[in-house]
Amino acid sequence: MKKLLLCSFYFLGVLFALTAKPKLADRVPHDAFLVVAVDDWADFAEKIETGPFGSFSRSPAWEKMSEWMESEMESGFKDEPGLEEMMETLESWKDSMKGEILFSIGGLDRMLESEAFDKKVEEGEEMDFSDVGLPFITLMMETGKTEKDLLKTLRWMRKEIKRSDGDFAWDQSNVNGTTVHWIGPERDEEKDKKMALFMQDEVMHFVMGGEEHVRDVLLLASGDSSERLSGNDQYLDLFDEIGSGEARIFLNFRPLMSMLLKMSENPGLQMPENPFGLTTDGVVEALGLDSLDSMGMQFDPRGGEFSMSVALFLSEYEGLFSLMETDDKEVKLRGFLPPNLLSASSARYDMSQIWPKLSAMLEKMSPQLMLLVNAQIQAFEDQIGVPFRKNVLGSLGDEVISLSRLNPGWAENLDFLFSDDLEEDDLEQLPELVEAPTNDVFLIALRDPKLFDQSLRATLDGAMQGAELFKETKHNGVLVRSMRGLEQAGVSISYAVADKWLLLSMGEPQLLNQVIDGMQSEKKSLWDQKEIKVALRDIPEGASQVEYFDFSRLMDMLTPMMDELMKDQGLDWDLDPGDLPDFPYFMLGWAKSVKGGVVSSVKLYPKAGK
Secondary structure, eight states, rough: HHHHEEEHHHHHHHHHHHHHHHHHHHTTTHHHHHEEEEEEEHHHHHHHHSSSSSSHSSHHHHHHHHHHHHHHHHHHHTTTTTTHHHHHHHHHHHHHHEEEEEEEEEEEGGGGOHHHHHHHHHHHHHOGGGSSSSOOOEEEESSOOHHHHHHHHHHHHHHHHHHTOOOOEEEEEEEETTEEEEEEETTTTTGGGGGEEEETTTTEEESSSHHHHHHHHHHTTTTTSBBBGGOOHHHHHHHHHHHOOOOEEEEOOOOOOOOOOOHHHHHGGSOOOOOTTOOHHHHHHHTTTEEEEEEEEEHHHHHHGGGEEEEEEEEOOGGGGGGGGTOOOOOOOOTTTTSSSSSOOOOOOOOHHHHHHHHHHHHOOOOOHHHHHHHHHHHHHHHOOOOOHHHHHGGEEEEEEEEEOOTTTTTHHHHTSSSSSSGGGGGGGGHHHTOOEEEEEEEEEEEEEEHHHHHHHHHHHHTTOOOOOOOOOETTTTTEETTTTOOGTOEEEEEEEEETTEEEEESTHHHHHHHHHHSSSSSOOOSSSHHHHHHGGSTTTTTOOEEEEEEEHHHHHHHHHHHHHHHHOOOOOOOGGGGGGGOOEEEEEEEEEETTEEEEEEEEEEEEEE
């Protein structure tokens, strides 16, 4: 029966995690660390079902997998007399979820307020999760259920657990006029370690954190406190920027930073003394983690479509986040990207600033370590006779492009590799059979292509001390250098410098050659396709990055992978290639800098003729 109940709670946990109008947001403290909310669970689920992702739940593959899972559950719990009643109970509660759902975590400082935690830190022992104090955890859902239904469910749980010789303690108390049910494995256990369940205003509450947190939730619900999430400026500003959608996730990094600060003040949690003078505070500050403010995501399935927006707010661009600065430069969609790609990305980032920013970060973290790194790099530059940082890294420009295309023979190779027809003689073709599923090309704009090319060649020649590392060929007048000795591993790496661009290719040369051809002609590009041109109208001015992904081509890759994975795991789902949906959509996304951070958005668009 224990595994039956674990299965029940797992099912509920997954269901709730996928799902704040002001009503429930009013019951969450303003300093909550994590909030996951859905305005109307039933409506949201229906819109997902009727939108693009509904093609999966309506597919024969989903039906077969559901039948298999149902059969496995019945088989695994066939000796459990309470299975049918459990499924009915779960279904009843699921069907009652007609409104808002909100899950939150707060009170992170409590994780450090544990005697077991302090003792193990003091003694330098290894800790596990049970040694850490529990934060405040709250799950609320609007429901058609009543206190009477809750009592009935709790009685059923107590009966089934006791029948299976399990431990189930159930106490009741009155908190601010509300009946609160406390459940846990042991009757004498502290309330801080028990779960509190209570109904109020047709809202079901699951609360961890003891009576103190229950009182806070009830106080917020009564309207007697102004310290609520719905009044948090971070929360309001973030979703004003990206919209609230119909479901959202909010992360407030300030409580996390507060917890890290307390950890850094604990002598037992400090970095051990080291020759580089690294400290916990120094690493956090150098990486810029203390500049994290908040992050949010919103999901919008309205109108049979699906879009998602994200915002990351920072107090300043420091450490790792300094690499995200775009200097407000707008992305350029280049015409040399060929059509029929799996994915493509164009972005404005000043690559010449990567090393100065990384070195500044390292200098802040440890001047001694930076001195050592600089000495090693300088020795390398002196050995090869090339100022690598200045001539190579300093010649990089402020545009980055990546593109990938499915390897046309990959699916057939995978099917053959795992088939019963594979013979020993076929192993000679192993490099071809295990090649990557995609061919990829990366491009970086160059400030000084000639200086970069000469310096990179001199660097590679100096490092290899005369060894023939590359094989040189020409395509359309452009010199392509391919790394030798990788053919046996089924890998191909090449690079070229053409038309003020560094091109790096991983995979077969056809895609690289197409890009080179596109630079020298006016062929139709990816961005010229009709449905993509229409979708590009949604990209706002000032976007520094644009992303494209073709999900219909991804399904071409996943279908053989899933089939072979099922065979390898011995899963009898009896899937045919046609059982999986085509998912005829492409994704177009963008990112741009705003005051205090970065926002981005992605949206699914139907493919023409699908």
